[in-house]
Amino acid sequence: MTTDLPKAYRPIDFEGAVYERWLAADVFAPDGAGSRADDAKPGFVIIQPPPNVTGSLHLGHAQRTAVEDLLIRHARMQGRPTLFLPGLDHASIAAQVVLDRIIAAEGETRGSLGRERYLERMRAFSDSTKPVMLGQQRRVGASADWGRLRYTMDDGSARAVRVAFERLYRHGLAYRTEALVNWCPGCRTSVSDLETIPTPETGTLWFVRYHLVDEATGEPSASETITVATTRPETILGDTAVAVHPDDGRYATLVGRRVRIPFVERTVEIIADDVVDPAFGTGAVKITPAHDQDDRATGLRHGLPAITVLDEAARVTREGGPYEGLDRYEARARIVDDLRGRGDLEAERPHEMIVGRCQRSNDVVEPRLMTQWFVRTGPLAARALDSTRSGRTRILPARFEKTWEHWLTNIRDWNVSRQLWWGHRIPAWYCPDGHITVSAEEGGPAACEACGRPAAELEQDPDIFDTWFSSGLWPFSTLGWPDDTPDLRRFYPTSVMETGYDILFFWVARMMMLGLHLTGAEPFHTVYLSGLVRDPYGKKMSKTTGNVVDPLEVIDESGADALRFALIHGAAPGMDQRFGPAKLDNARNFANKLWNATRFVVGARPATIAPDARRRAPDPDRLGPTERWIRSRAAAATEAANSALAELAFGEMTRVLYDAIWTEFCDWGIELAKVRLADDDSSPGEREATWWTLVEALDTYLRLLHPVMPFVTETLWGALPHAADDPDLLIVARWPSPSGGVRDEATERDLTAVLDLVRAVRNARAEAGIEAAAWLAADVAVPRALASTVGALKPAISRLARVRPLTLHASRDGLGGREGTPPEGLAVVAGSLEALVRRPAGEPRDADRTRLARELAEAEGFLATARARLANESFMSRAPAAVVEGARAREAELADQVERLRSRLAE
């Protein structure tokens, strides 16, 4: 069974082969040939958040995959039927932005290629990125069911989109209307509110005089004017009213009068409306219903016309009269100049304001009046809120529930129309009479629903869906919805949705809303929100900043296990983490440690055990304190890891395992065990028991660590003896059960005392400046309670503290020095144990005295605090009995310590 391990830990040498073995064993699919899933156990399902096909993965994706794969591997080892369904997202707008850049380099544009050729290019482009991305996932170690790989642009997804939309439409939850949408002149499409980033800017507030119309002549008056304040003079061209507050005395007499809009020479009315803030500007506002949300609402209330003066490129339209064809900012400058020329620019001053910019292109988004499709979110959001409030779906970390609440309670209808090409075409057809037919049929409707006109006379909506619409169906469209498939029945609802908090609204909320309405069930019971991976300086990683790290480079260098461990170890849920070489090195070193520890154990097999022996539990009658301690600590680690995992506290879990393996198992466990393994005095049976103990603990640790570091643990586990009922591969081996462990608290206590003594002796030696290699004679006084443990560990203490000969005494008298003969040594007081280490002849004693004096002062300080506490009546009467008891015990211990230190110092 045991195979030879290479001396050096070189992940690149084995990770690929390990992955091949998993694939060959067919263990990823829930019903794969190698699956050891028990169908009686609850299933565990993760539908992977599909990365965009825009290129390659970054560290954020690697983190995503690491966490998801951790959950999946853990569930798989528990014997639960698991499904990790991988996927890719077509990312319509993001992909178009990328492709636009690529074709621009070839001197082409969207327009020059045309819709069909452009889409062809896009398909070719995404076909080229897909394998790269899937290869990256594989290198990270994703144990996904590749046979179920899905794509948001595949036929299944397309059909789900059409059916979903048709149902929403029939249920009155999707509607088409003219509304002001966020228009990006750069991308030439509308974008959602979420994609419009409010950006602070210093603009200008211009005060413009409008001339009232002299009702007698019908001409603008030279003297009668009203001054409005605006930050956007170019929209003057589309003004259809001026508004003042109804209670504003300054303008009371002007309400109902008319003014002449300059340049376009339109005559509009002065109206009164509550929306106007009399304290802002002049208290009079120009109203441009086609280019401002507030004005649109005001216009609707007052029946004002809406005149669009900016086109899809944000150039002035024919309605703009003399300014037609000018870009919005050129027009603005010209209009300001012209107003100044007319003497109608009363004032201008800098103004701090917020403008909306496009998330993709950073262009200033223009409110634009268009007829588009919307999803009515009110009823959908209400159900989503109910799901989290009732706890049917929980969000972790819990604080995000507040954000969730706030967003969903203030949600506005969702504009799903995009004037892009790459995506799912909206399945709505219009007939010449203006009737709408929505159809989920692949070829479209046969005829107009309303008037029966044949399909040939119908025209399909040219727009496509917001990319998040198809993403919103992801948890069930991937399982066969809208059909009632076996997969859907078996794996839906899914278990955990792991993703970054930055797409909580974009994606999670949409999945929840659409999932609840279309399937009647919450699509997942837990939302686990990860933080963002940032660069070492805290900057968000982005291609434009150039600080993006390719996971493959990291994996080539340090291994996938190190990358995964570092990403998980360094993170707390929902908190961003800075990621740099330090964390990675630490993780790699840890893997190396594990590697070498295993190499040692494998190599330390007693000759009496056959190389191909089956793993068995150590003989309980041959266990010494060391063995009992190692087993107990492994059991403790199992408990701690399990409870951390239950809370999805992955960072906590790796911390537990890191300490257990490195500090406890390697630094102490193996070092202690070496003694019995090498000691000629120990019997073959004892040596075997020690070795089996090491194997057992290591086996447990490798299992516990496998979900985080799958490659190295699989490799190392393969080098250890397996039990009769173990599978060949760790990936499907049983998860350690906490009850299977053997906690032994008495042994743990005793060992703590012994290890403290060893540490104290080492410390004393170091402080005294004694040569590390020197063997010194030592006497140790051992209280009765520790006699048996210390007796059994005598050779180990001797080795670890480098003391020889070592003599044990039943009382302090045995240490000598008290009566007359001054001790020639280092006095060491550690808990209830006390040692006297003989110094080499001629060494001065000052350092030792200094150390003792410092320890005494420290102990006295603690003792004083402890006594003050016990003297506090409130504490004694109000604190719980257990706490008081603990305080008493500590006081006694400290008092003893102080007494002994004093007496040592007095010698």
Place this chain on the structure above:
RNA sequence: GGGCGGUUAGCUCAGUCCGGUCAGAGCGCCUCGCUUACACCGAGGAAGUCGCAGGUUCGAGUCCUGCACCGCCCACCA
């Protein structure tokens, strides 16, 4: 304008929900050491008034209030 998060060793961060052995880790730093698993190592060590000010409590990084910076999210005031 609301809301949330952060402020703990030189640096990067756990710990705060469930108050008392929690003052921790990694990196860095100092002193030793190539002891046949590991120098991607081992042994020892230095290092923090847990942002500030109040409050609750026998007891507070841990709960409450206020404040100060830093960051994020939401938000139709021209």
